Amino acid sequence: MDVLAIITALREELNQHNYNYYVLDNPTISDFEFDVKLKELQDLEVKHPEYFDENSPTQRVGGAITKNFETVPHEYRMFSLDNSYSKEDLLDWEVRCQKILGDVPLEFTCELKYDGASISILYENGVLKRAVTRGDGFQGDDVTNNIKTIKSVPIKLKGDYPDKFEIRGEIILPFAGFEKMNQDLIEIGETPYSNPRNTASGSLKLQDSSEVAKRPLECLLYTLVGNNLPIRTQFESLQKARDWGFKVPNQSVLAKNIDEVFEYISYWDTHRHTLPYETDGVVVKVNQVQYQEELGFTAKSPRWAMAYKFKAEQVSTVLNSISYQVGRTGAITPVANLEPVQLAGTIVKRASLHNADQIEKLDIRIGDTVFVEKGGEIIPKIVGVDLSERNGDSQPTAYITDCPECNTELVRLEGEANHYCPNFYGCPTQIIGRIQHFITRKAMDIEGLGGETVALLFHAGLIKNYADLYELKKEQIVPLERMAEKSAENLVNGVEKSKSVPFERVLYALGIRYVGETVAKKLAKHYRNIDALASASLMDLVLVDEIGEKIAQSVVQYFENQENITIIGRLKGYGLQLEIVESENQSQSNKLKNQVFVVSGVFETYSRDELKNAIEQNGGKVGSSISAKTNYVVAGANMGPAKLEKASKLGIPIITEYDFNTMLND
Template sequence: MPETNDLSQKVQSLRDQLNNWSYRYYVLDDPAVPDAEYDRLYRELKALEEAHPELVTADSPTQRVGDVPLDAFDQVQHEVPMLSLDNAFDDDDLRAFDNRIRERLDVSDTIAYVAEPKLDGLAISLLYENGELVRAATRGDGQTGENITVNARTIRSVPLKLRGDNPPARLEVRGEVVMPHGGFAELNARQEAAGQKVFANPRNAAAGSLRQLDSRITAERPLEFYAYSLAQLEGQPWPATHSAILDALKHWGLRVNPEIRVCEGVEALLAFYHGILDKRDKLDYDIDGVVYKVDRLDWQRDLGFVSRAPRWAIAHKFPAQEELTVLNGVDWQVGRTGALTPVARLEPVQVGGVTVSNATLHNIDEIRRLDIRVGDTVVVYRAGDVIPKVVRPIPERRPADAQTISLPSNCPVCGSDILRGDGEVVARCTGGLICGAQQREAIKHFASRRAMDIDGLGDKLVDALVDEGLIATVADLYRLEAARVAGLERMGEKSADNLIAALETSKKVGLGRFLFALGILQIGEETAKNLADCFGDLDGIRHASLLLLLAVPDVGLEVARAIGAFFAEADNEAVIDGLLAAGVTPQSSGQPSAAFVSSLTLAHLLKSAKRLGMDLEGIGDKTLETLGSHFASVAALSQAAAEGAGAEPGGVRSGVMVQMARALAADDWQARLQQAEQQAASLAARAPAHTESRPLEGQTWVLTGTLESLTRDQAKQGLQQLGAKVAGSVSKNTAMVVAGAAAGSKLAKAESLGVEVCDEAALMSVFKENGIDPGAL
């Protein structure tokens, strides 16, 4: 008997530890241990429970794997109806809602509301009795839902047992199940690889996963749960406010969305709305608006309900991201790299607050997969600054004369053959330098305002210079002579002199802008800036190993390969050398980022090598981190690997070093890792000893009006270099508003909120004091 008691206590201790770690991970967003440690204890618990099944309990973390398939879902009658919300579609609707609230309550002061993102998932109800999860149900029609308890139990952020020694006798929680974007992409990739149906969006994927009759399938899906309200509470007193309810839910172990805020008054609600709208595309889950609720529960009771919606809450919807329209035709555009991109010509339609008449169709494979045809009614999607895209056709609306879309056999610009390699998604024009689209677009991009900003070198002048044979590459621009330029149509001596002067001025440009100007595939302004900040000079970037590039923020596998391929191309290198020889001098600190250099550990190099194809299959990132921290260098790791089994450091399973030895010997990986290690050491020798905080770190600035001595983009880049975030709207959290000529509503709002305002001269003084040269931005 004592041995059984000891074993039972051991199993319960493991359960408690794992549940506590899950609480830290999901609710507090404060992981207590690495995933490997959680997995180790989980395996230990599972082994003990398999050996002693009588010790298995319903709340054990091992009981989330799903059960035998159901024939059908049982119906559930909601004891407290799951109601819908009225909608506000603009700021005036929200102000009207706030006015109604204050009038009904006879309150003249501001009302405290709870503002939360409106998650675009599936609403469910969780019922706990004496702390144990006993039922989960879908919303259904609000009165009747489906019993999905076996499926909800597989979701790790749904606690099977509430925390605390004195849980409520009865607790009904309402919340939303969503599928994160990363998990959604991985799920669709698995579905496609298995030849199964892919999901249209994360909401459909979440709903479909929760309604699986086989809960073992649900257990494999990346679902997350966020609690947002309380329907029943017995055995404990109700909190006085909705915000206190959310705190209580977190105390009991339920996850609450971290973006939720208490806001005083309607202006604070609007600031929250616009702030979360700006942040929307950076969240890892879909939202389609914001929900506002009166915080005080006694006021909620006083306000009551109308029809099937509460008077004390409202949903403030975002502009629609999807709409229907007709596909009128397809144009094939040739990019700077010769890639052909199909562009949909649409019947104009309002999507996401703007009129959309063109949208991307990605590539011919996507067109064929979706079976999109000219004449189809199609779904168009646009979110924030994302390029509008055609999501799918509506087959039942297809006209009889709908036309199949085919890849052209010849370049629509120069007539050269179109080449599409085996396994390649992108089709390209083989015309190279003779293709006007590639040649001209590369030069136009190089000269554009956000790149080298060569004043006066517009599209028509570029066309004229190319047509006359005066330039063939961007390096040729700096060899132009004023006399020859003056002879072009619509040019004269003064215009030619101005162009030569502008070219001279552009020679002194920030390294980030120079990199962006080169037109490297997949390199936007932000990634170019990150490259410049991390490496500190052009030479380091030109020769950087892909293993180092993968440590740069926003640089993933495909981007790193694009950068490496660009600088490995001799013609590209020749053009860069030509630019430098002509006096173009990219401005940079000359020092690599200390934070970047510190990230170039042996563990990072190993993990990056695995992403690039080094055969480390089955060796997890945690093991690679252990190896990286244990061995001082690639040479030390290689020497230990040569010793084979038994050379593994503590915590690393037997056999890893044998596999590591094989992987290092294959495809020259040891030499490649050592080369990257040497480059990292060279960068470290030039890096500052520590990362100094930037003077405007953590501050939010807003630019409004017209600036005279620099462009809005230059001002923004300068502020970002000093650590500031540059926002598009003013709120009480704004640190400073820079007001140029003809400043309007943003200035007025800053003054009403008491936000500090400065003029352009003050901004220039800030730049001067901190060594920022606006001309080099």
């Protein structure tokens, strides 16, 4: 079999496995087996760039940068739906349809209304050509590069698809992925996203498609648009879309009459909480396409469809008290402690009050009867107060002025919504939180030590900061509650083993505000050791690729504090890796110092990541896009025409991978 045949067969096989996993939720091989096949295909494509295909499964990881999203007109307008909030509204809608069509038997397709970002995707000859956001319905933004990274969107179709058509749906973020993204933000002291819908929508306009690829987005399709499509009914179109490779949820049903529509609505009004993503209603459509065409459109909406919106589930209960939580960064979060109440399938006892402004805006008082909803079907929130139930003796809530843990007076910085406890090094909750962050798997990964044990060690007076962990003795630990000799031994061994954790993870473990895993990696590679980083000025830091002023200020402030410097000195003495070990970078040099490279295309002797690593290991910087600061563009096969044009316009030298090797070996 020739190379092209092998490559083609691998692409087809991997596309089928992607379909099985992301569309059918029925994987037929393990992740490891998939990765092995994908690596085999990547290696073949690198060795044979003449067979490059932008629709290959290897291109799903993204990498294209879009600075300005082009606005393009919709060939077929994207209408919005009329909303209904009662069964009476739906009955009135049916009467209006019958009035136009005459006394004909109507069937309806019932589909769940997914709460996401609308998208229209154009396919020509079975290949994805363009993806455009709703915009104003007449035109939207071209987000093709970002949409291609979503695994449930087929790049190439299968079966008897039309030559040209558009398919429309919602880009959604499942609850599990949303919660994971928020947990990662909380770990670095950042504000979590508010809800899955807004996060999904914002993801479509990220400039770096490789960042979009990291987000667990899905695309749920609901309608076909085009001329002379081979379908007679809406329900048939959903099955056709499944056959061609699209992810179409199987909750849709064909209702023979309006009574069956009501049964569907009643069922999902209570069962929607079992779904893995947000829904806010049901879309009811006249099933027969010929009747849809006859009914036509109003100025804003199709006459043949109606959205029934679920009422946001709301309950009332009593606010018993307000407590205040302190995060590891010192941020104060007020929490409402409620009389337990059933809401959206769970017992709710607490709800976030966000900040002082929210409490003042709603005039929330202890003892009030409050209305509680689940924001985004996940997080309970108080949305109002039943003033008719308010006790005449109630007093406005006075937001706390001192930290509930250490009694330090709180501060509120200009432009910040939250109050903070400034006692960073004396507040017990903040100290425990920082040590708990230090030991996590992505940081020092200390085996035998968990969050509860950290609190136990702190309250026993054995540790006051994470440097103290490296002085713990087994005989100190054994007397503690729930600690046997073997547990103490495992803890001490785990601490000792963590001394081999590489510099970039140690830097992340320090808990510098806004310095997450990715930022820590960039800073470690750029500065190579903790002393160089500690002496860097604000301007030096801002000039590091992708390090903004907020991060830079946080780093400078961290190293201006003498207590931090003392702790780092102790960590050095214990033997932690606070510099890049030379064995990790034997080929390292400063030959490319102060040179900025942009990498584009497919290469023969390097993977893109290997080329970027070679640049960084020899003192250079890798730019994400071409600008006046770029010194060289390293171009492989199939370099993007936009990059080629921009490099030529700015007079930036374009070199091959062989030219690059000559620079290194000169």
